[in-house]
Amino acid sequence: MPNFESSVFVFLFSFLFFFLSEATPIYSSHACTDSVKYRSNSTFQINLNLLLSYLSSNATQGSHFFRTRLGDGTANVINGLFLCRGDTLAATCGDCVSTAAGEIKRRCPVQKEAIIWYDVCMLRYSHESLNNIVPSTDLSNTKNVAPEDKERFNELLAGMLNSLADKAVISQKEKFETKEVNFTRTEKLFGLVQCTPDLTAFDCNMCLRSAIASVPNCCDGKRGATVLLPGCNIRYEFFPFFNTTPSSNPPAVQSRPSGRSHVSVILGFIIPIAASVTLFAFGFCSFARKQGRYMLVLCRKTNLPEV
Numbered sequence: 001m002p003n004f005e006s007s008v009f010v011f012l013f014s015f016l017f018f019f020l021s022e023a024t025p026i027y028s029s030h031a032c033t034d035s036v037k038y039r040s041n042s043t044f045q046i047n048l049n050l051l052l053s054y055l056s057s058n059a060t061q062g063s064h065f066f067r068t069r070l071g072d073g074t075a076n077v078i079n080g081l082f083l084c085r086g087d088t089l090a091a092t093c094g095d096c097v098s099t100a101a102g103e104i105k106r107r108c109p110v111q112k113e114a115i116i117w118y119d120v121c122m123l124r125y126s127h128e129s130l131n132n133i134v135p136s137t138d139l140s141n142t143k144n145v146a147p148e149d150k151e152r153f154n155e156l157l158a159g160m161l162n163s164l165a166d167k168a169v170i171s172q173k174e175k176f177e178t179k180e181v182n183f184t185r186t187e188k189l190f191g192l193v194q195c196t197p198d199l200t201a202f203d204c205n206m207c208l209r210s211a212i213a214s215v216p217n218c219c220d221g222k223r224g225a226t227v228l229l230p231g232c233n234i235r236y237e238f239f240p241f242f243n244t245t246p247s248s249n250p251p252a253v254q255s256r257p258s259g260r261s262h263v264s265v266i267l268g269f270i271i272p273i274a275a276s277v278t279l280f281a282f283g284f285c286s287f288a289r290k291q292g293r294y295m296l297v298l299c300r301k302t303n304l305p306e307v
Contacts, residue, residue: 178242193234
């Protein structure tokens with residue numbers, strides 16, 4: 001039967017994608033601070049090598065997050081951390097952080113501040129404090145949803161991301177949440193949000209709301225997107241890119257809203273964020289020096305076969 005065969009094919013495709021993503025970390029992006037550099041064979045380089053080795057070894061211990069500091073005085077102090085996606089196994093986390101530690105040295109060979117992202121982990125270090133709130137740099141290249149579905153899609157996506165952010169903010173442990181919702185009778189939309197666990201509820205909320213607010217500008221109607229910041233990340237796709245659980249209970253298929261204006265769809269993203277913006281304005285100045293370096297938006301093309 002065609003429907004059965006298509007369903008089996010989609011299941012096997014999704015399983016294979018998840019298996020491969022667990023086995024091999026996929027590079028996303030990196031950023032280096034070119035204004036501050038260290039000399040070869042300096043004390044800072046020795047401390048950096050120790051830090052990266054320490055992060056790699058701790059990534060295999062079962063924790064998805066680890067933060068540390070090495071060095072003394074001011075010139076050679078270095079702060080570092082890694083964050084693995086909340087559904088990764090210890091071995092996968094360790095492999096990703098180890099890969100990131102090697103690659104960040106290759107891509108940022110003399111910089112005192114750098115960050116690198118993979119699909120399942122992030123690693124960063126800095127000679128200064130690790131700030132987490134930065135503006136965005138938008139890059140997009142992906143398929144769009146069908147024009148007749150765009151309004152309903154944007155509304156569904158906004159509701160899903162804001163719901164996930166609400167849950168992550170109040171999480172007492174990992175600040176990691178996933179969700180799946182029905183887009184059509186044959187397609188599901190999968191979403192994920194995550195903050196570094198050391199963030200306060202306030203900072204996690206600010207980070208996630210900033211990421212969500214960037215979606216209409218960078219990825220309006222796009223079928224897949226990832227927004228990466230030092231302190232948090234969000235992602236959505238039309239395939240299960242995270243480890244789904246049997247307890248997931250997606251809502252029923254939603255009918256297309258009638259008579260809604262484009263403005264009302266945008267408000268689905270903006271209204272939950274509006275209250276946070278006022279508070280954010282007061283806290284932003286302390287982060288101003290660090291702005292404009294470490295956020296990336298990647299909108300990925302989705303090749304899931306039609307069913």
